[in-house]
Amino acid sequence: MSRRAGMVVLIGALITGAPRAALADRGAGERDRETAARALRAYATRYVLAAAHLTPTYARQTGLACSACHTHFPELTATGRAFKLNGYVFRRSESLEGKSPEGQQSLLLNLVAPVSLMFQTSYTSTKKALPGTQNGTVLFPDQLSLFTGGEITPHVGGFLQVTFDPQSGQIGVDNADFRFATHGSVLSKRATFGLSVNNNPTVQDVWNSTPAWGFPYGSSAVAPAPGAATLIDGTLGQQVAGLTAYTMWNDRVYGEFGAYRSAPLGIQRPLDSTATGVISGAAPYWRVAFPNVWGQNYLSVGTYGIAASVYPAGVTGPTNRFTDVALDIAYMHSFGSNSFTLDGTWIHEKQTWTAGGAANPTNTLRTFRMDAMYHIGTRYALTLAPFVTTGTSDTLLYAPAPVSGSRTGSPKNDGLIAEVDVMPWQNLRLQFQYVAYDQFNGSSSNYDGFGRRASDNNTLYILTWLLY
């Protein structure tokens, strides 16, 4: 989190036109505070999207190569999905076992320390430099994270990412998912039942078609990014704590329901009038998916969503309402050692600005993303990923501002990501990514009202990603 705080000034400058400004649009001081908080969330969002859902910790616990659970990390295979669904408890390594005098097992500790490290370093270049800045940014490190987790008891396991901020020298909790899982029989078919406690809606999901573990798996933290994002699209990451209950029945039906409550990091508790963007009560979350397998094909289609009433500032008074309903698809086809995967999602958000903060009383925001990835063995992957965001124009939410604003008040953006991944080793990844924008914050040319074109934000991002 401290890394995020350290990036607030930069990111804040980049996203001053982001939609969540209205959450605390009450005076310059509050606006500044909210801008910082929003920047924090925006950075968290980007950070989460860029973070990896993998860890050599699990490889050490299971004795399986990374490729058993991932096509190219963090995309999960059937084994990876099963491992997560069953509570991260599958184990082949030796354990320290404790028993009560009655012979009942009371302790099961992995003899291999459940810890691993992620180190990323990157180079970012935009087609046109941001005003007043040097183009060609090198981040060393780009990200540095410690992972721990795995089996805690035979039915309880977890995933915890702790991130070190090289600039401030502090560490903070990143993604976390702890769960309990067991099995039973329903209508003579096997069912898995579980509970998850986590800090980011969809971080507990086992498909890569939902936001927390969706493509792009690594993206630049310094390149301009479109400001508009739906609530479930990472905005709540590390700002909430949620409890969800899930079941997978007969490998055909997955259902999950739960609720999230505000639990932001790095601010005073209990939450009071100084807090911003606090959820009133709890926000219900739902997820339903229907996976199926035939031949060499795997397909899952589903829906997920969240509904939250949010105080723009403080913890009392009127709230703004955000209702996100999303569809998703995950497909895989195997060609021997090669495979093709396709993940996509469409999110529709209805915003009701009862507490003010937007020019319109109600708005909509829609996001569509899809990535088609061809995996050549475990060493190479080629990806094309179109993305589109559309929504109601709102001159207050999407106001003109250099680079990050919108001249037209429109949140619209669309473009294409092309990526080549090379993995000479399963825990070493070289990523070459190019992001091309057709429209950015509503226009192709002079989109911000300060003469910048959408294509000026086209970004080359080269990432080296180490895990050990």
Next chain:
Amino acid sequence: MRRLTRLTVRVQRALLLTGVLLLGAVGARAQSAKGGKIDPTWLRADAASKTVEFKLVAGLSEANGGMNFNGFGRGALVLTVPQGWNVVLHFKNQDPNLPHSVEVIPDAAPMPVGPVTPAFEHATTGRLDQGFSAGQGGDVRFVPGKAGPFLLFCAVPGHGAAGMWIRLVVSEAVDKPAVATAAER
């Protein structure tokens, strides 16, 4: 003197019994270390129709974290069938944690990471990448047309490489199927 002799006999019997029990315990321990023991009901053969049926259970025990066939892995179980017979594998996954599949592949190094072309036509469960979850399975029917060493291999990526494979020997020399244990590789 006679009483002493009786005592000696009792002691000798006790020692013998203890020895037998100890040897049995050691034997059981050794068998357990191998990963399991053979159940005679796994194999059924009909010489008239030249058909062999074999019950193949993935994750039968916790050996190798459940990544085993009938409790065995790394080639520690050998199924021998006569060449040209009809082979029926009744495959079922009992592993509560992971999906599994099976296919017959040639016995050649290195061990594949995932699915490869099966050694015989139809010698696969299908769903090789995704596997079958607990309680699921299906029959695999094929005719081994050539003799040689083969593997019954879990093709879910990473599983075979982690030791989830047993041996299949197709032989011209035998006239009935058999199942036996062997040293792990």
